[in-house]
Amino acid sequence: MDIKDIATPSRTKALLNQYGFNFKKSLGQNFLIDVNIIHNIIDASDIDENTGVIEIGPGMGSLTEQLAKSAKKVIAFEIDQRLIPVLKDTMSPYDNVTVINEDILKANIAQYVSDNLADCDKIMVVANLPYYITTPILLNLMQQRLPIDGYVVMMQKEVGERLNAQVGTKAYGSLSIVAQYYTETSQVLTVPKSVFLPPPNVDSIVVKLMKRDVPQVEVDNEDKFFKMTKSAFSQRRKTINNNYQSLFVEGKNKKEVILKWLETSGIDPRRRGETLSIKEFANLYNELKNFPELEF
Numbered sequence: 001m002d003i004k005d006i007a008t009p010s011r012t013k014a015l016l017n018q019y020g021f022n023f024k025k026s027l028g029q030n031f032l033i034d035v036n037i038i039h040n041i042i043d044a045s046d047i048d049e050n051t052g053v054i055e056i057g058p059g060m061g062s063l064t065e066q067l068a069k070s071a072k073k074v075i076a077f078e079i080d081q082r083l084i085p086v087l088k089d090t091m092s093p094y095d096n097v098t099v100i101n102e103d104i105l106k107a108n109i110a111q112y113v114s115d116n117l118a119d120c121d122k123i124m125v126v127a128n129l130p131y132y133i134t135t136p137i138l139l140n141l142m143q144q145r146l147p148i149d150g151y152v153v154m155m156q157k158e159v160g161e162r163l164n165a166q167v168g169t170k171a172y173g174s175l176s177i178v179a180q181y182y183t184e185t186s187q188v189l190t191v192p193k194s195v196f197l198p199p200p201n202v203d204s205i206v207v208k209l210m211k212r213d214v215p216q217v218e219v220d221n222e223d224k225f226f227k228m229t230k231s232a233f234s235q236r237r238k239t240i241n242n243n244y245q246s247l248f249v250e251g252k253n254k255k256e257v258i259l260k261w262l263e264t265s266g267i268d269p270r271r272r273g274e275t276l277s278i279k280e281f282a283n284l285y286n287e288l289k290n291f292p293e294l295e296f
């Protein structure tokens, strides 16, 4: 028997009725009911029969089932216990899907990856993310240095634009820097609200982030580097010089030393953070070794 795709209004509604499921807004539950969007996401993910996929928030399995058809294995993290019996049912035709009932922000992903995906040639994260935690999810995955080759992920439009923003634009900020430090970013497609049940309040976008072989710039301590870049945007309207006054601990002639540091790095102190490229931030960071009095 040919079962209808989950990502259709009729099958999704039938499953909702069958399980008496009601959406939890607090968990960002907006399910996809358009299989074309899912095919676009999968096409952009370059998945083949040797690819392992990490999915975050499978919901009732609309994206998971299509991933299962194209990938070698899928591990899917779903926080909502009520969806586990639904997924057990909808994923029963696929023996390459493992559903994990855990919070993605707390799970030991490295362990799950080595237990389940070690025999895959490539690992992709593919997901219609829970929007309320898009940024922590992506930062957590990228900064853990997991063996992930790339991400094709749906999220709120504004967040996707920030990930992909070019220097000098309004959307450019510390999130753009972290994402572009580790990955090459591109926009895959914009998604109308009408393809979700229930429709979200915000517009959506699918973004692709492919891991760079080596990070875009060289710094000796990533956490410190990101702390330094973040501080340049703490008050967006302020100059870099002003913002950096609050980053460094108090010390003798702090103001003058900061100016000297900016000048030696070739950065006009009147510039704003959003005008500095990642390379310029890296120069600033690397120049700090000549200014040991500037501590943070």
Ligand code: SAM
Binding pocket: 027, 028, 029, 030, 031, 032, 033, 056, 057, 058, 059, 060, 061, 062, 063, 064, 077, 078, 079, 080, 083, 102, 103, 104, 105, 128, 129, 130, 131, 133
């Ligand atoms: N993939 C499904 C789809 O596209 O139809 C559902 C996507 S829905 C936008 C987000 C899913 O993430 C929900 O199923 C929700 O329960 C789940 N979720 C929310 N917070 C989570 C967390 N911290 N860890 C894992 N899953 C989470």
